[in-house]
Amino acid sequence: MSRRNVAWLALAAVVVITLAIVAWPSGGTRSDAERVRSVGSELRCPDCESQSIAQSSTETARAARADIRQRVAAGQSDAEIRQAYIDKFGPSILLNPESGGLGILVWGLPAAALVLGAGGLVLALRRWRREPHLHPTDADRELVHRARP
Amino acid sequence: MRHRARWIALAAGAVVTVLAVVLATQVGTDPRADANKSHLLGQNAPAVDLPTLDGGRVRSSDLAGKVVVVNFWNSWCIPCQEEHPALVEFFRRHAADPGFAMVGIVRDDTDGAIRRYVNDEGVPYTVALDPGAQASLEFGTRGQPETYAISPDGVIAGSQFGPSSVTNLENLYAAARGQQ
Numbered sequence: 001m002s003r004r005n006v007a008w009l010a011l012a013a014v015v016v017i018t019l020a021i022v023a024w025p026s027g028g029t030r031s032d033a034e035r036v037r038s039v040g041s042e043l044r045c046p047d048c049e050s051q052s053i054a055q056s057s058t059e060t061a062r063a064a065r066a067d068i069r070q071r072v073a074a075g076q077s078d079a080e081i082r083q084a085y086i087d088k089f090g091p092s093i094l095l096n097p098e099s100g101g102l103g104i105l106v107w108g109l110p111a112a113a114l115v116l117g118a119g120g121l122v123l124a125l126r127r128w129r130r131e132p133h134l135h136p137t138d139a140d141r142e143l144v145h146r147a148r149p
Numbered sequence: 150m151r152h153r154a155r156w157i158a159l160a161a162g163a164v165v166t167v168l169a170v171v172l173a174t175q176v177g178t179d180p181r182a183d184a185n186k187s188h189l190l191g192q193n194a195p196a197v198d199l200p201t202l203d204g205g206r207v208r209s210s211d212l213a214g215k216v217v218v219v220n221f222w223n224s225w226c227i228p229c230q231e232e233h234p235a236l237v238e239f240f241r242r243h244a245a246d247p248g249f250a251m252v253g254i255v256r257d258d259t260d261g262a263i264r265r266y267v268n269d270e271g272v273p274y275t276v277a278l279d280p281g282a283q284a285s286l287e288f289g290t291r292g293q294p295e296t297y298a299i300s301p302d303g304v305i306a307g308s309q310f311g312p313s314s315v316t317n318l319e320n321l322y323a324a325a326r327g328q329q
Contacts, residue, residue: 047257047292059257060290063282088289090183109168113161120157127154 032072039068039081044095052095184291187308194219194299195287199254199277202263207252207277209303216325217299218251218318221290223258224266229294232312233270239318240274248301249322252277256285256293298325 030038040054045061053064064085071081085093136144189195194217198208209217220236222229236253243249251274255263260278267276279285288297291310298307298321307324309317 046286046290059282060285063286066281067286088188088287089291090186090188092184105167105171109164109171113164113168116157116161116164120154120161123154123157 032069035072035078036065036068039072039078040065042082042095043085044093046089046093050095185310187289187295187297187305187310189289189297189305190308192305193303194297194305195284197254197277197284197287199279199284202255202260202267202276202278207275212250212252212299213303214301215248215250216301216322218249218321218325219288219297219299220251220253220313221256221285221288221293221295222253223256223293224262225258226293228312230270232294232314233272235313235315235318237271237273239313239315239322242315243322244273251275254279254284256282256290296321298322300325300327 037054041052043053043064045051045053045056045058046064047058047060048056051061053061053068055061068081071084076084082094091097194209196209198206201207218239222232224230236251240251243251253272253274253276255276255278263276263278266272277284288295294312296309296313296318297305300306306327307321309321313321
């Protein structure tokens, strides 16, 4: 394996390991209180502008925390609890938009454009390297000839 | 090679065009626009069992078979104060109808402040308290005033977020009666 391939392999390994660390769910079983806090932090307080249910001290946010606690105790998954709130309040109850539908387009298209652009650049550079635009003139050859011992 | 570069340029152009269309059509859209309408329309209204200001209770089971208008409000909310005359006028128009009931559910306020407001302004329909804000949460309220019309079979037939006029309320009533 050439030194260049080893470098690419190392780079790929770093990317894969980084993605795995970021994407892998944090280990260990979470307590019910942690789940209530976690789900509550993803949901917008219904009667505030930009606070989460976990942060807000409004009466409705407190009621929502109690409701989430009950749902967790009843065995509902985080996704089921989130969906129950989306059904009641609409998708805007989520503080972070869902990673699907239009979100994929909006986030994915710039990335796709970047990859395509980088691909095009690589191809163009290779082409330019194979087809040099400067050709030696007779004067250049003469200069090289004279410089040789 | 030249063809490949052309295809890449074409693909990049297509991606940029789609991105431009998506951004142009979606960026101006308010992501919280869905917060201005009830997502419970067409669904069964949440069951409530709440204490009333006069010491009684209001239960959804007792209101079955009636058109029920539910108004979430409180004493300190200016839009609630502004819509108050419309609510009173609307209630007076239908108060004699045995198939009609109206409940004002207090959101985020104290008993004392509500009693003062009711004494000063007069609220001719049932005023229910919502300790623990359970009803506010169950109805998916975002604030006050919010008004819901429930059909005789218990389905939420209409909603109004923000202050209502008599016309709004009549439209909600008609929707709950199945006349719209």
